[in-house]
Amino acid sequence: MREALRFDGKILSAKVFSKGSRWFVSIAVEIAKITTATKKTGKQTGIDLGITNLISLSDGITVKAPKPLKTKIKKLKRLSRQLSRKQKGSNNRAKAKAKLSRLHLQISNIRKDALHKLTTGLVSEYDVIAIENLNTKGMMQNRKLSRAIGDLGFYEFKRQLVYKANQYGKTVKELDRWYPSSKTCSNCGHLLDKAELPLSVRQWQCPSCQQAHDRDINASINILHHADKVLTHH
Ligand SMILES: [Zn+2]
Numbered sequence: 001m002r003e004a005l006r007f008d009g010k011i012l013s014a015k016v017f018s019k020g021s022r023w024f025v026s027i028a029v030e031i032a033k034i035t036t037a038t039k040k041t042g043k044q045t046g047i048d049l050g051i052t053n054l055i056s057l058s059d060g061i062t063v064k065a066p067k068p069l070k071t072k073i074k075k076l077k078r079l080s081r082q083l084s085r086k087q088k089g090s091n092n093r094a095k096a097k098a099k100l101s102r103l104h105l106q107i108s109n110i111r112k113d114a115l116h117k118l119t120t121g122l123v124s125e126y127d128v129i130a131i132e133n134l135n136t137k138g139m140m141q142n143r144k145l146s147r148a149i150g151d152l153g154f155y156e157f158k159r160q161l162v163y164k165a166n167q168y169g170k171t172v173k174e175l176d177r178w179y180p181s182s183k184t185c186s187n188c189g190h191l192l193d194k195a196e197l198p199l200s201v202r203q204w205q206c207p208s209c210q211q212a213h214d215r216d217i218n219a220s221i222n223i224l225h226h227a228d229k230v231l232t233h234h
Contacts, residue, residue: 007031020105021098038168044128046224048181048216049154055118056216058130058224063118072107079103112156119160123168130173130227131158132181165232173227186221187211 005011009031016025046058053062079100086093122129134154165172175181183192190208197204202215 001025005029020102022102022105038124038170040127041125043126044130044224045122045126046130046220046222046227047122047132048220048223049132049134049157050216053216056214056220058217058220060214060217062216069107069110072103072110076100076103076107115157115160119157119164122161123164123170126170128171128173129161129165130175130224131161132223132227133174133176134158162231170232172231174229174231175223175227176229179222179226181219181222181226182215184218184222185209185211185213186218186225 005027007029009029012028012030014025014027016023018024043059048056050056052064054065056062079096083093083096083100086096162172164170180191183194183197184190185192185206185208187206188209188211190206192204192207197215203213204215205212
């Protein structure tokens, strides 16, 4: 290996593997302390996970899902079709297969890169970050939503968020029980009927206190107020 290790410490193990017809080595290093000294910002935020907006924050910021995947996925479909037409056992088939696995690797790198930027941004910007429990949100029951999760890696999002928060000395909390975060007015607590807030309604006004709400941002405010299970060490 030409590159110097980025971490000082005792090397515990090294695993060599191939992916997308490239070779990688993964090295585990034991290090004393990984806390990065980060300035406290005094800010906290709740996060609502979605499809059109990957995340909506309780302070009104929304982040869209990364788009560069679309063209790559088109290419992926084309390559898969080409592969299926190649004769089994032929050199051309092996070549097409290698091409396809390189593309898979590229796509997964784009996703990972977008998630890393997002989670690093969040833990730098906020001291306390509140998220929903993905199981209680019932995300996997909803096909459209579960496709989005597969694409964007919400579990990976949570994993990165927690380990980076630990590293930066920040706190991640989870709303660990079922709570009608979309249907509850974050201003007065008024609860809407299911029929009053179909998925298509993105903006609504509370019939009780008249407050105007963006559906996802209202949900993220509720998540911030009701999350109490701490997932980090801080
Ligand atoms: Zn209200």
